[in-house]
Amino acid sequence: MTTRSAAAAIVFFSLTGLCAADNAGQSPPAPLRPARFSEQGENQPAPKGARSEQGENQSAPKGARSGQGGNQPAPKGARSGQMDNQTAPRGANPNPTKPASTNPSSPTPTTPAASKPTATRPAKVAACVFDFTCPADAEYGKKLANAIRMRLARHEDLDVMDQLTTAEFAPALPANTDSNKVVEMMTKRLAIELAVYGTVVKDGDRVRLELACVDLRPGAAHKTWQKDLSDNTERPEAVISKAAVEAVTGAAEWVPPQYGDEPEPPAAQLGEPVNVNGTFDQPGHAGWQAPDNAASFLESGPAGRGTILRIRTDLARAPYIDYIRDIRMGRASPANPPTIATETGYGCLGGFEGVHFKSDWIKATPGQRYWLLADFDRPGGKVFVKGSKATDFALDGLPESALAALNMTPEQFAALPEAERKKLVAEAAKKDPKAFLRECYRWYLNCRGEAGKWNHLAAPFPPRGGLPADVQWLQIQVYTYWPAGTYRYDNVLLYKDPRQKAPLPEEKPRTPNLRDRNDK
Ligand SMILES: [Ca+2]
Numbered sequence: 001m002t003t004r005s006a007a008a009a010i011v012f013f014s015l016t017g018l019c020a021a022d023n024a025g026q027s028p029p030a031p032l033r034p035a036r037f038s039e040q041g042e043n044q045p046a047p048k049g050a051r052s053e054q055g056e057n058q059s060a061p062k063g064a065r066s067g068q069g070g071n072q073p074a075p076k077g078a079r080s081g082q083m084d085n086q087t088a089p090r091g092a093n094p095n096p097t098k099p100a101s102t103n104p105s106s107p108t109p110t111t112p113a114a115s116k117p118t119a120t121r122p123a124k125v126a127a128c129v130f131d132f133t134c135p136a137d138a139e140y141g142k143k144l145a146n147a148i149r150m151r152l153a154r155h156e157d158l159d160v161m162d163q164l165t166t167a168e169f170a171p172a173l174p175a176n177t178d179s180n181k182v183v184e185m186m187t188k189r190l191a192i193e194l195a196v197y198g199t200v201v202k203d204g205d206r207v208r209l210e211l212a213c214v215d216l217r218p219g220a221a222h223k224t225w226q227k228d229l230s231d232n233t234e235r236p237e238a239v240i241s242k243a244a245v246e247a248v249t250g251a252a253e254w255v256p257p258q259y260g261d262e263p264e265p266p267a268a269q270l271g272e273p274v275n276v277n278g279t280f281d282q283p284g285h286a287g288w289q290a291p292d293n294a295a296s297f298l299e300s301g302p303a304g305r306g307t308i309l310r311i312r313t314d315l316a317r318a319p320y321i322d323y324i325r326d327i328r329m330g331r332a333s334p335a336n337p338p339t340i341a342t343e344t345g346y347g348c349l350g351g352f353e354g355v356h357f358k359s360d361w362i363k364a365t366p367g368q369r370y371w372l373l374a375d376f377d378r379p380g381g382k383v384f385v386k387g388s389k390a391t392d393f394a395l396d397g398l399p400e401s402a403l404a405a406l407n408m409t410p411e412q413f414a415a416l417p418e419a420e421r422k423k424l425v426a427e428a429a430k431k432d433p434k435a436f437l438r439e440c441y442r443w444y445l446n447c448r449g450e451a452g453k454w455n456h457l458a459a460p461f462p463p464r465g466g467l468p469a470d471v472q473w474l475q476i477q478v479y480t481y482w483p484a485g486t487y488r489y490d491n492v493l494l495y496k497d498p499r500q501k502a503p504l505p506e507e508k509p510r511t512p513n514l515r516d517r518n519d520k
Helices: 003-024 052-057 138-153 163-169 179-190 236-249 317-328 400-405 410-415 418-431 514-519
Strands: 125-129 158-160 194-203 206-215 224-231 296-300 307-312 355-358 370-376 382-389 438-446 455-461 473-480 486-496
Touching: 125 138, 125 179, 138 158, 138 163, 138 194, 138 236, 179 194, 179 206, 194 236, 206 236, 224 236, 307 355, 307 473, 317 400, 370 382, 382 486, 400 410, 400 418, 410 418, 438 455, 473 486
Parallel strands: 125 158, 125 194
Antiparallel strands: 194 206, 206 224, 296 307, 307 486, 355 473, 370 455, 370 486, 382 438, 382 473
16 A cells, blocks of 8 residues: 555545544544655655745844844955854754654554654644635735744644645635535645634734634644634734734744843842953053044043944945055054045945944853843944854965965965965964954844933843853954944943853754754
8 A cells, every 4th residue: 555545544534533523522533644744754755845935934043144234245365264254153053863752642654664763753733824815915815824834834743834835735715614624625635634724804004813723633622713813013914923823832932032031130240241341441442453543433422431432334435445454454554544435325334344343352151141231322233242263174265464464465375385375374373363263153232222312231142051162252243334324332241141050051042943944
C-alpha cells in the first residue's frame, strides 16, 4: 500500500468515526495522519512553496542586523575588521538540539522512514487558515487571514498550510459556512485537523472579524466555535491576529520583553559604570574616539550637564567622507576641521552613512547582563553595543589606516604575492589587534522620546540570558542618521546588571521555528 492510499484509508476510517462521534456526542476519534503535511523527510516532499513564507517573513531577532543603514562602506580593497565583517550575530546560529519526543496522541508513522531520526520530531497538527471573506475588500480579507496564518505558523506544534497552497486548494470561507461542510473539506480534501475561517467587516476605522474554527484535535474543548474580534487602533491586523491566534491555541502569545518591563535599577545600586567617561565630562575625549569637530563635538551642554556629545548629520556627504578619510590617513586633523556645507536632503550625510561615535573597547564578560543608559534631546538615534571577538579566519586585507602607514594603496597591496600580504597582515594585527576583531554580537537602545527636551532611557541586555561566550570586547556606538539635523547625547553609561547573581548562559532568540529556517 502506498503512503497516499494508506493516508486515504485513514481519512476514510476517521470520517466514519467522526460521524459516529457526532451522533453520540462523544469526543472525536484518533487524529488523522495528514498525508500532505507530515512527511518531511519521508516519501512525499512538502508542497512547493510550503513553509517558505514562514522564514522570509519572520522579523529578525531583536537587535540583530538592524543597524545596517549605519554600516559605513569600507573603501575597496581595504578591510576594516569591524565594518565589513559583519555577520548576523545572534539567531543565526542553528540550534542543533531538539527534544526527540513523539506525540503520544498521534499515530506512529508506519513508513520505513519512520525509523530515521527526522521522523522522531513531534507530530505536528496540520492546520489551514482559509482566506476570510470580506465583502467590502476581498484583498483585505486575504491580508488579515495571512497575518493569522503567519502567527500560527510560529507555533512549533502546528503545521500551517502556506498562503500559496491555501490559495490553490482552499476557497475563502465565510464565518457562517456550514461546519459539516468544513469538516468534510478538512477530512476528505485537505487532511487537516484545524481549520480557521471567517468574515471580515470593515466599518470606517473599525475592523471586525467573525472568526470561526473547526478543531478536530483529540481533546479539543469545542469541535466548532465562533468568536467576534474587533479593533479600531492603527494596527487592527496585529491586534486581531494576536487575539485570533490566542483563541485558536488557547494560550497567551509570547511577547518579547519591552522597554520598561524591568525597572531601571537606582543609581546607588548600579555602582560604577563599566565604560569610561559616559558623562563626557572628563577632559579631552577619554573613553571615546576623538570628535571630528565637523559632525561630532564634545562641548558644554545646558546647565547641570557638563560636557555633552553633539552630533550633526545635516552635512554634505562627499566632503565629510573625504575629511574622515583624510583624518584616518593622517592628512587632516580635527583641530583644524574644514567648513562643510549644510545639507538636509536625502543625499546628505544623515541620509546615507550617518555618524557613528564610538567608545573605546571595553573588556566583555561572557554570561554577564548589562544595563545601558542614555540621555538624548532628540529621538531617532540608536545607541549600539557591539560585541567582537578575535578571529582565526584568514585575513587577506588591511585596514586603510594600516595601508596608509605602509604608504601603500589597496591596489598595490592586492598586487603583492600572497606570502607577502600575509606577512604584512600578521604584522599589522600584532600592532593593532583591535583592528582585526570581528563583530559577533549587537544590541541597541532605540532612542525614542520627545524632541526638544532631554529624554532618559535605560534597558538591560541581552534581553534574555547572558552575553554570548564568544564576545571578548564591547564597543558603544552612538549612531545618528535621519532626520538630518542636530542631536545631543549625555550620560551614555554601561553597567553590569546589579541584580544578577551568577553568570547566565546565552539564550537564543525566542523566535519559534527559527531553527527550521536555519536547517535549510
Ligand atoms: Ca555630561
